[in-house]
Amino acid sequence: DAMVIQNPRYQVTQFGKPVTLSCSQTLNHNVMYWYQQKSSQAPKLLFHYYDKDFNNEADTPDNFQSRRPNTSFCFLDIRSPGLGDAAMYLCATSSARGPNEQFFGPGTRLTVL
């Protein structure tokens, strides 16, 4: 089945220790998104790629970086995680910009100790 896969599902890191979250998709979608979602809050868009075209949201901290080496894979790097970065990180894809459904991966829950 075509899907969006995120690894790991649960990630524990220490304050200030870099961490990388990964996302892969078998849907062959052009657009990939990274969201941060804290408990009982709306998902917050961090960035998105349209093919290799990278789009950073204005209020995404510099501490967050992303890489998309090919159509299938996308990575979220948190260079120096703080306690406030503990959240669920959701990867999503869509076939194009526009009124297209976004397909979400299962998410990675990040804990910062």
Added chain:
Amino acid sequence: GQNIDQPTEMTATEGAIVQINCTYQTSGFNGLFWYQQHAGEAPTFLSYNVLDGLEEKGRFSSFLSRSKGYSYLLLKELQMKDSASYLCAVLDSNYQLIWGAGTKLIIKP
């Protein structure tokens, strides 16, 4: 600014009907989505409305009034598994999804 409002929490009884409302103020409008999100899981797509009116899909229906900036999600014959958060999201003029914080629906036997 852009804003999506929906109730924080609602409670309903198994077998009953519940309506979850969403009002929005956004820079442009290219459609409205409803997603279901179970606790600790990712959102899953429920519906998409871009024209005024009611879209029915099994036990779930979604309504849109663009002139009023208003939508609702109607859930019929509620089941315990419908206990989840329901997120309203609007696609703005830049095709960015603006998300509401979600409505937590609690179903009681």
